[in-house]
Amino acid sequence: MIRFYIALWAAKLSQFLLRLLGRKGTYFAGKLAIKLCPDFIGRIGRPKTLIGVTGTNGKTTVSNMLNDVFASWGIELMNNRYGSNVDAGVASALIESAGICGKCKKDIGVLEIDERSARLIYPYLKPDYLLITNLFRDSMRRNAHPQYIADILTKHIPKESKLILNADDLISSSVAPSNDRCYFGISRLPNEPDARENIVQDVRICPVCAQRLVFDFRRYNHIGKAHCPDCGFSSPTPNYLLDSIDFDGAKMRVKESGETNEYKLTANAVYNIYNSLSVIALLREMGYSSEKIASAFDSLKVVQSRFWEEEINGKPLTVIMAKGLNAVACTRSFDYVSTEPGTKSVVLMLDDVFDEKESSENIAWLYDADFEFLRDPSITQIVTVGVRSLDSKVRLLIAGVDESKIVAVTDEKEAASKVDIEGADKIFLLYELYRYDSAVAVRNQIAQRMKEVL
Amino acid sequence: MVIEYLYPEIANLFGDSANFKYLRQSLPEAEFVETALNDVPAFAQRKVDLIYMGPMSENHQILALTKLRPYRDKLAELIENGTHFLMTGNSFEIFGHYIENDGLKTDGLDILDFHSVTDIGHRYNGFFLGERNGVKITAFNSRFSHSYPDGNCSGFAKVLRGHGINKEHGFEGITKNNFVGTYLLGPLLVLNPLYTKGLLEKLGANTKPAFFEASMDAYKRRLDEFEDKERNLD
Ligand SMILES: [Zn+2]
Numbered sequence: 001m002i003r004f005y006i007a008l009w010a011a012k013l014s015q016f017l018l019r020l021l022g023r024k025g026t027y028f029a030g031k032l033a034i035k036l037c038p039d040f041i042g043r044i045g046r047p048k049t050l051i052g053v054t055g056t057n058g059k060t061t062v063s064n065m066l067n068d069v070f071a072s073w074g075i076e077l078m079n080n081r082y083g084s085n086v087d088a089g090v091a092s093a094l095i096e097s098a099g100i101c102g103k104c105k106k107d108i109g110v111l112e113i114d115e116r117s118a119r120l121i122y123p124y125l126k127p128d129y130l131l132i133t134n135l136f137r138d139s140m141r142r143n144a145h146p147q148y149i150a151d152i153l154t155k156h157i158p159k160e161s162k163l164i165l166n167a168d169d170l171i172s173s174s175v176a177p178s179n180d181r182c183y184f185g186i187s188r189l190p191n192e193p194d195a196r197e198n199i200v201q202d203v204r205i206c207p208v209c210a211q212r213l214v215f216d217f218r219r220y221n222h223i224g225k226a227h228c229p230d231c232g233f234s235s236p237t238p239n240y241l242l243d244s245i246d247f248d249g250a251k252m253r254v255k256e257s258g259e260t261n262e263y264k265l266t267a268n269a270v271y272n273i274y275n276s277l278s279v280i281a282l283l284r285e286m287g288y289s290s291e292k293i294a295s296a297f298d299s300l301k302v303v304q305s306r307f308w309e310e311e312i313n314g315k316p317l318t319v320i321m322a323k324g325l326n327a328v329a330c331t332r333s334f335d336y337v338s339t340e341p342g343t344k345s346v347v348l349m350l351d352d353v354f355d356e357k358e359s360s361e362n363i364a365w366l367y368d369a370d371f372e373f374l375r376d377p378s379i380t381q382i383v384t385v386g387v388r389s390l391d392s393k394v395r396l397l398i399a400g401v402d403e404s405k406i407v408a409v410t411d412e413k414e415a416a417s418k419v420d421i422e423g424a425d426k427i428f429l430l431y432e433l434y435r436y437d438s439a440v441a442v443r444n445q446i447a448q449r450m451k452e453v454l
Numbered sequence: 455m456v457i458e459y460l461y462p463e464i465a466n467l468f469g470d471s472a473n474f475k476y477l478r479q480s481l482p483e484a485e486f487v488e489t490a491l492n493d494v495p496a497f498a499q500r501k502v503d504l505i506y507m508g509p510m511s512e513n514h515q516i517l518a519l520t521k522l523r524p525y526r527d528k529l530a531e532l533i534e535n536g537t538h539f540l541m542t543g544n545s546f547e548i549f550g551h552y553i554e555n556d557g558l559k560t561d562g563l564d565i566l567d568f569h570s571v572t573d574i575g576h577r578y579n580g581f582f583l584g585e586r587n588g589v590k591i592t593a594f595n596s597r598f599s600h601s602y603p604d605g606n607c608s609g610f611a612k613v614l615r616g617h618g619i620n621k622e623h624g625f626e627g628i629t630k631n632n633f634v635g636t637y638l639l640g641p642l643l644v645l646n647p648l649y650t651k652g653l654l655e656k657l658g659a660n661t662k663p664a665f666f667e668a669s670m671d672a673y674k675r676r677l678d679e680f681e682d683k684e685r686n687l688d
Contacts, residue, residue: 137467140467140468140579140596141577141579141596144577144596144598145467145511147511147513147514148511148512148574199466199469199471204463204464205463205464205491210491210492210517211492212463212490212491212492327469358684358685358686359581359685359686359687360581360676360679360680360685360687362579362581362594362596362640363640363641363645364468364469364470364594364639364640364641365468365469366469366641367469367470367471367472367640367641367644368468368469387675390668390671390672390675391672391676393668393671393672394644394665394668394669394672397664397665397668398472398475398476398479398644398664398665403668
């Protein structure tokens with residue numbers, strides 16, 4: 001017990017000092033506390049109700065949305081919004097909300113939790129509700145394959161946690177099968193094709209009998225509705241089914257246990273609409289009325305998918321965050337760019353920042369991403385930028401892009417000068433998350449040229 | 455020429471299907487067959503020139519092994535006769551004596567003289583630089599398992615940087631006649647145009663791999679990085 005208090009006070013002191021220095025050292029305090037007291041997370045006070053948010057994509061969006069909803073109700077949460085989502089970040093958030101005796105001063109907590117940290121967090125801290133957004137193929141180094149992550153979750157999720165799961169994702173919806181659970185899902189929308197073909201499709205066979213699954217509808221990758229023709233296995237039935245979207249009126253309709261409710265549409269892209277829907281499902285499970293949730297949604301801002309568009313002398317220049325090393329996220333951006341109306345020139349800055357200087361980059365992920373979308377005839381030029389520009393060029397050739405459309409540039413400084421400003425109706429720049437600063441620099445040089453040329 | 459991809463629905467974890475696609479583009483005259491788990495493989499019914507399989511999750515690896523077990527003798531005969539096999543990632547482990555995972559031993563096809571051990575607690579990631587018949591091989595590793603020769607096994611490539619089939623061994627992969635089993639994963643053939651050129655020649659195709667010049671440019675740059683001692687490739 002003494003150990004715990006020493007850890008708590010040392011961590012609190014470090015938080016205080018770091019704040020004096022103007023640093024947001026939210027990771028450090030938790031790391032220190034766990035070092036001094038290994039089961040610190042289990043000893044420190046927790047809020048009465050604890051919500052965990054995990055999954056490959058959308059954790060941050062969902063956590064932020066929950067914070068905004070509760071804020072609109074005047075409830076301040078314990079959260080790790082500005083911190084990290086591994087054990088030390090979780091500990092820091094708990095320390096932040098704890099009084100000097102270690103009691104939590106907040107009633108409700110929302111923690112974004114890294115999937116692989118399950119082993120270090122759940123033995124000590126048992127969320128009452130655990131929302132899993134989805135599980136996709138991710139970094140091969142850290143995440144191996146999605147079944148590996150699903151197995152980690154199944155092994156460590158506390159049996160008392162109620163799960164909020166994506167019915168359209170057969171990987172994440174199958175974790176911890178004995179836990180109490182509910183599902184959310186989105187029906188096929190009028191403008192959606194039967195099946196979008198993607199290279200990454202991690203659920204192709206029946207988990208029961210290994211027969212090839214039949215997808216009644218596939219939205220993208222393994223997201224959709226499937227059944228096994230042999231043994232009767234099928235995707236779970238959603239308790240919260242979004243069955244219609246009115247994009248013009250910015251409304252979505254959700255069927256929930258016999259009743260039908262309308263909510264403001266707070267995102268435009270389907271993968272973000274899943275996030276909004278999961279928030280509704282969670283709040284309904286917690287007992288909040290649909291009226292109360294709907295009024296909170298009315299005050300939410302629409303989620304723009306890390307997107308920045310500006311028209312320069314009549315021509316749009318759009319910057320999109322694409323997340324390098326993450327084939328699924330890149331594919332979403334390629335798909336989006338290819339279906340935009342008009343002809344396009346596309347600049348790709350997808351190299352990993354950390355690998356390029358001291359190591360090299362494992363480029364296998366390029367072959368999981370659907371560069372095939374960029375073969376669309378509306379794309380008239382593709383400029384690949386960075387040390388891996390030659391690898392991206394080969395990837396584009398294998399995807400069927402004509403060599404005459406591809407320009408490979410190693411030096412970022414030369415990228416803007418290669419962009420065909422006049423030839424295309426629109427210019428897109430796709431950048432890897434951690435390359436933001438250099439992407440902005442290239443973007444500004446392109447903008448400058450557009451001002452001169454157009 | 456017939457090229458068969460075994461179990462593409464599960465044996466494609468890290469961009470590996472690119473190997474098959476690249477062969478398809480390099481050999482426009484050849485016939486390409488994709489065999490699903492519940493299909494009878496083409497190699498069991500007619501002459502196949504090259505059989506490809508890629509890495510799988512641990513459960514799926516055992517499933518593939520179960521599906522191939524009825525064809526064990528046929529596969530042994532094909533390896534003996536010099537049919538080409540390219541088994542990347544953990545797929546080649548199926549051909550050894552056994553695969554051990556968390557104390558549980560699963561009998562392999564018992565055709566080649568080695569065994570494998572999977573340790574889910576420890577993932578090994580790294581870059582690989584090696585040499586095969588004077589050709590430099592550049593590739594990636596990402597795996598939970600290692601293999602151990604039980605007798606005289608020949609390797610796929612001499613290790614210059616990175617790990618071989620296990621941490622101590624100086625060779626990567628297991629070969630016999632024209633069977634190549636290697637942990638190197640991802641688009642191995644695209645990453646190594648010179649090796650692929652040699653493979654196409656051995657298959658009797660007098661042609662360069664698709665997009666040869668562009669892939670050579672990328673290969674040379676990668677090779678420069680992999681040979682640079684200042685870089686950390688572990
Ligand atoms: Zn079945």
